[in-house]
Structures are given as structure tokens and as C-alpha cells.
Amino acid sequence: MSIFEYNGSAVVAMVGKNCFAIASDRRLGVQLQTVATDFQRVFKIHGKLYLGLSGLATDAQTLYQRLVFKHKLYQLREERDMKPETFASLVSALLYEKRFGPYFCQPIIAGLGEDNEPFICTMDCIGAKELAKDFVVSGTASESLYGACESMYKPNMEPEELFETISQALLSSVDRDCLSGWGGYVLVVTPTEVQERVLKGRMD
Amino acid sequence: MVGSMDVPAKGGFSFDLCRRNDMLEKKGLKVPGFRKTGTTIVGLVFADGVVLGADTRATEGPIVADKNCEKIHYMAPNIYCCGAGTAADTEAVTDMVSSQLQLHRYATSRESRVVTALTLLKTHLFSYQGHVSAALVLGGVDCTGPHLHTVYPHGSVDTLPFATMGSGSLAAMSVFESKYKEGLTRDEGIELVCGAIRAGIFNDLGSGSNVDVCVITKGKTEYLRNHELPNPRTYASSKGFSFVQGHTEVLSTKITPLKPKPEVTVGDAMEE
Numbered sequence: 001m002s003i004f005e006y007n008g009s010a011v012v013a014m015v016g017k018n019c020f021a022i023a024s025d026r027r028l029g030v031q032l033q034t035v036a037t038d039f040q041r042v043f044k045i046h047g048k049l050y051l052g053l054s055g056l057a058t059d060a061q062t063l064y065q066r067l068v069f070k071h072k073l074y075q076l077r078e079e080r081d082m083k084p085e086t087f088a089s090l091v092s093a094l095l096y097e098k099r100f101g102p103y104f105c106q107p108i109i110a111g112l113g114e115d116n117e118p119f120i121c122t123m124d125c126i127g128a129k130e131l132a133k134d135f136v137v138s139g140t141a142s143e144s145l146y147g148a149c150e151s152m153y154k155p156n157m158e159p160e161e162l163f164e165t166i167s168q169a170l171l172s173s174v175d176r177d178c179l180s181g182w183g184g185y186v187l188v189v190t191p192t193e194v195q196e197r198v199l200k201g202r203m204d
Numbered sequence: 205m206v207g208s209m210d211v212p213a214k215g216g217f218s219f220d221l222c223r224r225n226d227m228l229e230k231k232g233l234k235v236p237g238f239r240k241t242g243t244t245i246v247g248l249v250f251a252d253g254v255v256l257g258a259d260t261r262a263t264e265g266p267i268v269a270d271k272n273c274e275k276i277h278y279m280a281p282n283i284y285c286c287g288a289g290t291a292a293d294t295e296a297v298t299d300m301v302s303s304q305l306q307l308h309r310y311a312t313s314r315e316s317r318v319v320t321a322l323t324l325l326k327t328h329l330f331s332y333q334g335h336v337s338a339a340l341v342l343g344g345v346d347c348t349g350p351h352l353h354t355v356y357p358h359g360s361v362d363t364l365p366f367a368t369m370g371s372g373s374l375a376a377m378s379v380f381e382s383k384y385k386e387g388l389t390r391d392e393g394i395e396l397v398c399g400a401i402r403a404g405i406f407n408d409l410g411s412g413s414n415v416d417v418c419v420i421t422k423g424k425t426e427y428l429r430n431h432e433l434p435n436p437r438t439y440a441s442s443k444g445f446s447f448v449q450g451h452t453e454v455l456s457t458k459i460t461p462l463k464p465k466p467e468v469t470v471g472d473a474m475e476e
Contacts, residue, residue: 003233047462096296100335101222104236124239128291130262130270143267154444164447171452183455194460200453 242410372404
């Protein structure tokens with residue numbers, strides 16, 4: 001079994017019109033046994049920047065704590081929030097530092113830039129950035145997610161439609177993956193508000 | 205978080221998770237594969253300078269992770285570098301040498317030379333004995349003329365009039381070997397590079413999508429991103445999926461308004 005499949009995870013982010021959505025599943029497992037059904041994989045960095053971490057859960061939590069620590073120092077020094085592109089470079093550098101003994105996480109970064117332009121990107125576990133204009137996926141359900149997003153995605157969706165699309169893509173993909181699922185958690189961020197929703201999914 | 209706190213690193217690699225990762229491996233958990241850039245990268249020297257070319261597919265095992273990634277990296281205004289191998293390694297090593305070249309330009313007040321970039325790359329790669337898996341095609345034009353080099357992950361270099369690297373290198377090299385001649389014009393050079401990359405895209409499974417080209421001549425560099433798109437997407441449905449609002453079952457909703465940042469009005473300057 002691969003280290004990535006130890007806990008099981010599914011995270012996806014999509015770009016809409018002046019908004020973005022980031023979603024994850026809620027299962028935490030120890031190989032084939034489910035241990036929690038409300039595990040948090042999407043973390044807030046600041047009001048308009050969110051980080052989704054798939055892979056080994058302990059590394060996801062440690063990485064999140066280190067990144068929040070660095071961002072808080074940045075806020076104290078610069079007296080402002082970090083831009084999403086800058087944050088992506090920070091995560092990439094942090095992961096590449098551990099090139100020969102990596103964190104087993106695949107981060108997804110999603111944020112709104114200065115002019116409320118949505119930004120999403122993903123990386124492999126050693127920090128190779130992949131910027132996308134439409135959607136990014138990671139986790140054990142990533143192959144199904146690629147297929148679902150590729151067919152369901154449309155450019156310039158409004159927040160309501162974006163929510164429906166990302167939820168359907170997530171739920172249909174995790175249903176094809178034993179290690180992820182048990183509900184979903186979706187966050188849609190627009191320039192004026194943040195909508196968090198918990199989805200009802202198959203609990204198997 | 206006692207003892208060794210998050211002290212700002214002095215740079216370079218940190219090995220503190222290696223022991224834990226070895227322990228996990230012994231327990232039978234396999235290490236994940238890194239994202240590679242399967243790749244076809246090429247370069248050739250023509251009459252006035254250098255043309256570099258690359259495909260745009262990034263793979264993660266058998267899955268295409270990125271259909272349009274950038275493999276031609278900036279090193280200096282007159283030097284560009286194509287990268288194959290582990291994606292994180294090619295990006296990190298080219299970024300690092302690009303910064304070192306900029307510092308060198310500030311120190312010497314001169315345009316960077318291709319051999320400088322070459323030496324910096326090969327000493328770094330050799331010192332990591334091939335573990336930093338970056339295979340590069342480095343090309344540029346400086347005061348001594350046009351140069352084209354290949355750098356292998358273990359640190360060896362070659363200086364060539366035309367070069368190919370990556371999993372599609374054999375397909376691309378066959379095109380170069382049959383059609384290359386000295387003193388090509390700019391358009392002939394671009395056409396030959398595109399032909400070589402197309403050979404890699406269509407015949408090698410690790411390369412695909414579009415062709416990126418970069419033309420470097422004395423005093424001018426043109427980065428032609430997505431110069432050719434021989435693989436358009438033909439299967440998208442024109443209507444697309446449309447889900448009815450409220451189709452997804454939601455257990456709970458929480459909406460938080462984002463407060464706009466308060467504007468700090470500048471007050472009067474303090475009177476001395």
C-alpha cells in the first residue's frame with residue numbers, strides 16, 4: 001500500500017467567475033478502517049486564501065501549522081495578508097526543502113488575488129507547482145476527480161452553479177474510491193462572502 | 205515545539221524527516237512517485253542564435269497531471285533552459301541558478317554568459333550525485349556568440365549544435381539528424397524544432413499537448429508560448445453539464461460575510 005493511501009483523501013478546487021470553490025471529503029481512516037467522519041482537510045490561511053491538504057493526515061496537520069506560523073510572521077512584518085501566488089511559492093519552497101525526506105502531502109491552494117481574480121494551484125509532495133485556470137485535484141480519488149471535473153467543468157460559472165458542479169464532481173468521484181467519502185465539505189469564496197456547506201453523501 | 209524550533213533555515217535541503225520515512229518504508233508503505241515531465245525538449249543553433257522547443261505535458265505515473273505546463277524556464281534575459289526529469293527538481297534548480305545569475309549580473313555589471321549558467325548547474329547537480337533528477341537543455345546568446353548545451357542529472361555536460369533530451373528524445377533526434385544543416389534561417393529553425401517536438405508528442409507517450417518555442421538572438425528573445433496546438437480538445441459537449449439549483453443535498457450551511465479592510469485615513473503630520 002502506498003503512504004498516500006494510508007489515510008485516504010479527496011480534495012478539489014475550481015475556478016468560477018470572480019469566485020472559487022474548494023471541497024474535500026470528510027473521512028479519516030487507518031488503512032481500511034474508518035476512524036473519523038468529520039476530518040478537516042481544508043484550512044483557512046486568511047479571509048481569501050484557503051489550503052487543502054490531501055495525503056498523510058499527520059503531515060497535513062504539521063504542514064498546516066508550519067504554514068500558518070510563517071503567514072502570521074509575514075502579516076506582522078508586512079502588515080498585510082499574503083497574496084495567493086506568494087503563498088504558493090512559500091509552500092513549494094517548504095516542500096522542496098524536504099526533497100529527500102518529503103512530507104507526504106499534496107497541497108491545493110485556492111485564493112482570490114488583489115483584484116479578486118481567483119487563483120488555484122496544486123503541487124506534488126516535493127513542491128512542483130501546477131497552476132491551472134480551471135480545476136485542480138488531489139488525493140486517492142484523484143483519477144476519478146480528473147474525469148468528473150474534465151466533463152462537468154464550464155468556465156465563468158456563478159457561485160451557485162459552481163457549488164453544484166464541484167459538489168457533484170466530488171460526490172461522484174469519492175463514490176468510486178473506497179478510501180475517501182463519508183460526506184463532503186465545500187467552501188465557495190466570493191469577494192463579499194464565504195459559504196461553507198456540509199454535504200450529505202454515501203456513508204460507505 | 206521545544207528545543208529545535210522553526211529556526212529560519214539557512215537554505216539548502218533539510219533531512220529531518222528521513223528517519224521517519226525510512227521507518228514507514230520498512231513497514232511496507234511505498235513512497236509515492238513524484239511528478240515527472242515525461243517530455244520532449246530540444247534545442248538547435250541557427251545562423252543568428254538559438255531556438256529551444258518543448259512539449260507541455262506533465263505526468264504523474266500514467267496520469268496526465270498538467271496538459272499545458274511550461275518547460276522552458278527563464279535563466280537570464282538572453283539565456284533560457286528547458287527541463288526534463290522530476291518537475292520539482294528542474295524548477296528548483298533553474299530558479300536557483302537564475303537568482304545566482306542575477307546576483308552575478310549586479311556584481312559584474314555585465315550580461316550573463318551561457319557558460320556561467322552551465323557551470324553553476326553542473327556543479328550543483330554533480331554535488332548531489334544524480335539524486336536531483338534534472339536533465340536540461342540550456343541555450344542562449346551572449347557576447348561570445350550563440351551556445352547550446354545539455355546537462356545530465358549526474359552533472360556531465362555536452363556542447364552541441366543540436367540537442368534533444370527527455371523520453372521523446374529519440375523521436376526528436378531522428379527529425380534533427382535527417383533535416384539539420386548549418387546556417388539555418390530563423391523560420392527554418394523554428395519549423396525544424398516544431399517538427400522534432402511534434403515527433404515526440406505523437407510518438408512518445410510521456411510527451412503531448414502543445415509545442416512551446418523560444419528563439420534567442422543577439423539582443424532579442426522571443427518566448428512563443430503555445431506556438432502550435434496540434435491537439436485541440438474535440439470531445440467537449442457544447443451545452444455542458446447543468447445541474448439544477450438545490451440538486452445537491454446539504455446538511456448545514458454557514459455564510460460568513462467578508463469584512464472589507466478598514467481604510468486608515470492619514471491624519472495630519474505631527475507638528476514639531
